[in-house]
């Protein structure tokens with residue numbers, strides 16, 4: 124459908140010639156009632172004549188359009204609007220276009236040269252727009268154009284006065300865009316290039332002729348149409364080309380160290396980094412701009428702890444150069460313990476949006492439920508204590524500015540469904556430190572144990588802004604990679620709303636950063652309001668997968684990986700898009716209201732339904748125990764060294780079926796990093812068990828105690844019988860398979 128301006132009233136200032144005339148003709152041609160304003164001055168602002176405006180009005184009327192002339196100077200802004208209202212009864216669009224030039228080299232610029240330019244361009248646009256403003260606000264519609272210039276954006280010899288006024292208009296437009304937004308009053312700025320009497324003195328004649336004003340007008344019409352939602356934009360336009368401009372900002376560098384004075388010498392020494400546009404950000408608001416600065420401040424105030432949230436837009440950087448991977452890698456943080464009861468599990472489930480509205484959530488919300496369980500992603504909670512306690516600060520070789528630490532990615536793997544109460548101990552190790560140029564990446568692996576038993580593994584990917592450049596490697600085989608989703612429409616999409624109090628609730632699970640609750644603290648961080656914890660959205664996304672692809676069965680959950688991209692505000696809706704690829708469910712999480720991706724490169728790995736319920740797998744005469752051994756094999760692959768340390772023995776297995784030997788297995792947890800193979804032991808097993816396929820499953824599922832099985836003759840043991848106690852370490856995890 125063509126864009127119509129029927130019923131709209133448009134005021135174009137300086138429309139007696141050049142670009143303004145073209146706009147006036149184009150608006151009128153599409154049905155608008157147009158006020159053609161022009162003072163009829165010369166290019167320097169001298170003289171006055173009604174001829175220019177009259178001529179354009181005649182042209183419009185000759186074509187059957189509606190137009191009236193106005194001869195006031197834009198310095199009498201009220202008069203322009205009054206005559207518009209007198210003629211047409213309303214004002215919908217103001218195109219601030221009138222302009223003059225008084226080019227001089229800066230030294231020769233007189234007060235008059237300066238003042239006249241400011242008065243016509245900047246003050247004139249202000250006065251005309253202010254006179255129209257309340258009319259637009261009251262009718263909940265308005266479109267305003269400011270005319271800037273490349274001279275203002277980039278500077279131009281001999282145009283100091285003009286450059287200042289033109290960029291002043293952009294500043295005016297930026298704020299009007301914000302103040303007018305909620306009234307549907309939009310303000311955009313153009314920097315045109317066109318042949319006109321203003322440019323004929325600086326451009327060759329054939330260029331003046333070919334850069335036609337009609338190659339600019341369509342942009343102005345679009346920006347002024349009710350369909351166009353653009354607001355606060357800046358566009359360069361000419362010769363039929365249109366481009367949008369925005370600000371870019373270097374990652375920057377924090378040149379202040381805690382408790383030390385800030386000096387010009389440090390500024391000098393960091394100058395290259397300050398001006399380096401690698402990984403530059405593109406702030407679009409004062410909030411975003413201040414965010415990095417306030418993050419420095421607020422993180423200093425909060426004691427330099429690692430904020431477990433994805434506020435990764437923060438951008439200034441540390442001056443730290445004290446990273447020594449050789450020293451840091453392999454260092455352990457002090458172990459932490461985490462005591463919990465069902466209360467914490469339930470609180471966490473509520474924190475990640477579970478509700479009694481959904482009957483199948485009850486198993487996570489009610490300790491009396493027969494299948495009461497802990498949500499798998501609760502597995503991050505015990506391990507994050509290691510980070511929250513500021514343990515990183517004590518690591519040698521990691522002399523970094525802890526105000527610059529951001530939580531970039533998270534990986535969690537469970538080796539058994541989480542218990543619903545107990546005491547868990549976490550051990551964190553720096554497994555790698557990477558040099559990403561603009562920043563350093565610290566990979567922190569946290570193993571969490573219940574007694575001796577490994578329950579979960581977390582990998583925190585911590586980004587230290589500005590701490591790169593120490594000459595380290597860029598990638599690590601230790602990093603659990605994030606993965607892009609398949610290039611097809613998602614197989615499932617779940618939309619779920621967070622509540623206004625989601626962060627207030629989630630923080631009770633242990634992330635007490637005031638950024639998530641205190642409006643003034645959030646404002647210091649550059650946010651309009653407290654933001655949701657990244658790990659809260661992570662919990663939402665994981666339970667969406669669990670519900671959709673695993674029937675809410677926590678024993679099906681194996682692992683999750685996410686990359687935090689943007690923050691979510693409590694109350695926004697999360698849209699989790701899921702792609703199933705075998706047992707891997709790729710996910711991407713967006714804020715529904717803004718379509719912004721908040722979790723990227725993410726996936727959840729599930730245990731296959733068959734693996735998870737071995738009872739159902741006897742079809743085809745296969746041995747149920749095969750699956751358990753397959754899983755033991757996977758676990759040895761992942762964790763072999765841990766298990767070898769704990770067990771240090773070779774186990775032989777003889778599985779019988781209907782009284783006959785059906786399979787032999789060897790679990791070697793003594794040599795190298797452990798192995799599993801099907802068949803008899805090549806060397807000597809420390810202990811060999813003979814058991815029927817059925818009884819093996821009973822033991823595995825915790826229904827038959829191994830000692831009892833031995834005494835009742837169901838389990839035969841040859842070799843070092845004491846080692847059967849260690850069976851627990853291997854088998855106990857599968858009790859809930």
Ligand code: NAI
Pocket residue numbers: 136137138139140141142143160161162163164165166168175195196197198219220221222223243247270271272273314315316317318319320321322
């Ligand atoms: P132009 O000189 O043809 O048009 C400007 C019009 O404004 C003239 O008709 C003039 O009489 C009128 N005017 C001057 N002072 C006035 C006042 N106090 N009140 C009311 N009307 C007044 O020039 P052009 O090229 O069409 O320029 C239009 C706008 O675009 C100007 O603001 C100019 O600075 C801007 N611009 C133009 C560029 C180009 O390549 N033509 C480049 C960058 C900016």
